[in-house]
Amino acid sequence: MSSESDNTTKYLIQSLMWRQCVSEDNLKRLVTKCKRGEEAATEASNELVAEVVTRVNRQMRAYNISVSRGPNESDGTIYYALINTADNDITRMANSWSQKELLYFRKLMAAIIENKNSCIASTKMLNIGREDDIKFSLPVSETLTNKWVEQKWFEDVSDGKIAIGIRTLLEMSVYIRERFEVQDCFRCKILCIRGLNCMSCDTKLHYHCSDVQFIPDNKCPNCAKQFASTTTQNTNQSDSDSVANDSTQGVNGSAHNHRIDDSTDEETVEDLNEAIVGDSDEEPIQRRRSGRSKRSRLS
Template sequence: MDEDCKSSAERQIYPQQMVAAFGDEHRLFLQAIISRRFLEEEELRQCHRDACQKTDVDPGTLSDFVRSVNDKLQLIDLELKKGKDPDGSVYYALVNTRRDAISQLATGYEDHQILFLKHLLELLVDAPEELYEVGSLKILHSLKSIKFTGRKKLSEKDCEEFMNQLVADHWIVEPTKGRYHLSVRSILELKPYLLENFDEIAPCEACKEIIVTKHSEACANPNCPLRMHSSCATLRFARVSLANRNCPSCGEKWVGDWRGQKDDERIAKVRQGGQKKLRGEDEEDGMQNDEEEDE
């Protein structure tokens, strides 16, 4: 049997194996999440409780249940993955684990829309100071640079409508009007594509997940590539005094939120072991000094 025939046969057998391996509680659970694909942790917990209650099965722990489900889902290149929003909120997404994950979006989008999405990912990753966000005006102005191969193209109006669709489908987030960044779903499901196409994307030293959010911190040493999510850095240094917060890789004093702060004076202050390393603390000092002068 050649590889194409073998792959086709395997795809026909795998779903049957998966269904046979699942209990009723697993099937009810999957029915509840497949239509949504992207859920908050509490929503997933509720799906878990409901499925086990309706089938009179001991629910056990959510982590064990998800692990059991994923053991079967891998047969059809799917996985229920856990991720965190910048604010620490936990989400779960049913993601495609194949290397060509972005092409799988074709089930919902047309070719010219897929091409635009790839272009949007480039804009987000190439944003200055590792902000990983882009404004609507820049997106619209960049439309002319996209080389659409078919008859269909995106006009500015089409682009705005498609951006709204991407937000509704949880691929991107618009926290403030006209500013966009990747969602947890994109980070989880498009991880293989992002790693394959963007060498500049770095993993978080703490959780090992990729960093494509402005809510991150970096070593003050320009020659050190170490990065951490802000939430991970907070946990990492929770019990470490400010004076002893050093880069886990090179030993440089840990600055924290570095964007717009890499001036010689600030870095010199950090290297001398200054206590005020975070921007918020510096601003508080400034306010206190102003108050003292007023007095």
């Protein structure tokens, strides 16, 4: 292996360890930065990225480390993460999270995956933090959930609804498969939490995979029967557009951010507390701040 190739591999491993989860475009930039002796290096090609990732996986196999690749379920954007292939990822998290934080995370993940829409309201998340075996205060629960959204463990998809994030999909796919009844996407063969289900068989597709695979004739790629109703398709397209627009605003600066800040008036906080006790599916702060009404994504 050349010195340049060795440096590229080391730099990529260090970058993934620091960033945890990066998009394919950012990974290309990282690989491009490693090019030596080129005054104006062009962006790394898909082939070069694949070659470098393969090289990393080959070198790190002995340490049970691997680069995992998969799509964000909202828009299909490809991400990469460095994962441990030997340890249960939940067990590994116990080294840096408290027992209650770990329990809270597991309960949130279960609530989302088992929900028919594959997402839950942020008020529901806060309610789970108040359960007897956790007993987090409202500020603690909110701080944790916001941090986990920022770290891509969860994703704020629309109108205060929270879904499984790309980092969880990449790092905890084995754990999810072992404990929940989930399917792989028929097209990309990757774990699918949010997507469309065939009306006649058990086939499931990511939203972005369904757009490519069958939307022109709405036929299931497995059984060739009608895949989804027109209403479901139209709702999916509308929500996909809204999620794409929302994602450009960032976690903390988004119009539908569910964080309570110092500017929140007492009446709003009181309304939120009432919603939490009642386990409402609505988000009071969202209605007051944004005044928007969006449909949540259907799975």
